[in-house]
Amino acid sequence: MKRLPDDSIDLTVTSPPYDNLRTYKGYTFDFEGIAKQLLRVTKLGGVVVWVVGDATIKGSETGTSFRQALYFKEIGFNLHDTMIYKKHAPHPPNVRYWQCFEYMFVFSKGKPKTFNPLMQMKKCIEKNPNRASTYRQKDGSLKALNKNAMKRFKKAAQNNYRIADNIWEIDSGWMKSTADKIAYEHPAIFPEQLAEDHILSWSNPGDIVLDPMCGSGTTCKMAALNDRDYIGIDISEEYCELSRWRIRAALSEGVS
Numbered sequence: 476m477k478r479l480p481d482d483s484i485d486l487t488v489t490s491p492p493y494d495n496l497r498t499y500k501g502y503t504f505d506f507e508g509i510a511k512q513l514l515r516v517t518k519l520g521g522v523v524v525w526v527v528g529d530a531t532i533k534g535s536e537t538g539t540s541f542r543q544a545l546y547f548k549e550i551g552f553n554l555h556d557t558m559i560y561k562k563h564a565p566h567p568p569n570v571r572y573w574q575c576f577e578y579m580f581v582f583s584k585g586k587p588k589t590f591n592p593l594m595q596m597k598k599c600i601e602k603n604p605n606r607a608s609t610y611r612q613k614d615g616s617l618k619a620l621n622k623n624a625m626k627r628f629k630k631a632a633q634n635n636y637r638i639a640d641n642i643w644e645i646d647s648g649w650m651k652s653t654a655d656k657i658a659y660e661h662p663a664i665f666p667e668q669l670a671e672d673h674i675l676s677w678s679n680p681g682d683i684v685l686d687p688m689c690g691s692g693t694t695c696k697m698a699a700l701n702d703r704d705y706i707g708i709d710i711s712e713e714y715c716e717l718s719r720w721r722i723r724a725a726l727s728e729g730v731s
């Protein structure tokens with residue numbers, strides 16, 4: 476990342492190594508160094524999506540995800556949204572409930588310059604349209620949404636859709652995260668849909684999308700298929716080659 480110019484990246488979608496859950500061929504990573512570089516290379520209004528979960532060590536979750544989120548804030552990012560990726564392939568329980576989610580921290584440098592929200596069928600809005608057009612203030616009273624938010628809301632309501640929730644349920648696991656069999660040579664891929672939905676939400680065609688720990692190349696592949704430019708970096712040359720292979724195959728076949 477040190478070779479990238481300042482203020483050059485529109486969007487980063489990435490997932491770091493989670494504590495020591497996987498060894499990734501023995502590489503280590505300097506979290507604080509990467510976070511600072513991300514701040515430097517991100518354009519004003521650009522966004523970083525950081526997908527992360529915690530290991531459980533001696534019966535206690537590490538809380539690394541929260542520490543990392545607070546560090547991003549400390550160095551100057553906004554914590555724009557704490558989103559949840561709900562998996563369809565959860566980890567089996569061990570004296571606790573099924574472990575079925577990871578965090579998707581959405582950081583922004585200043586206010587996000589792009590937001591193309593995903594929509595979902597509205598349910599509660601149908602029952603009480605007035606409630607959905609207001610929000611509660613500190614003293615408990617209701618206040619109407621501002622003009623722009625109201626416009627967006629009305630347009631969505633007319634079409635029977637509203638802006639989607641910030642919990643995304645995404646199919647994951649063998650042949651669900653991707654149809655590229657070769658991608659599973661990497662031990663910890665995230666689903667193509669996760670990368671694509673963030674790319675569509677926080678960037679526009681022609682923007683530059685970065686994944687500084689690109690693993691099997693999921694973010695780069697989905698950026699390429701959605702007419703974004705992309706930069707993928709991984710400390711493992713083997714994973715870089717895997718990424719190149721997937722991107723080439725996707726672009727030559729024209730399939731996702």
Ligand SMILES: C[S@@+](CC[C@H](N)C(=O)[O-])C[C@H]1O[C@@H](n2cnc3c(N)ncnc32)[C@H](O)[C@@H]1O
Pocket residue numbers: 489490491492493499502503504505661663664665666687688689690691692693694708709710711714
């Ligand atoms: C959770 S995986 C990313 C998987 C990716 N999102 C995908 O869908 O394939 C984390 C990646 O970080 C890479 N990594 C670890 N330390 C790194 C470092 N210092 N610099 C760059 N990449 C690193 C690992 O090789 C691994 O591929």
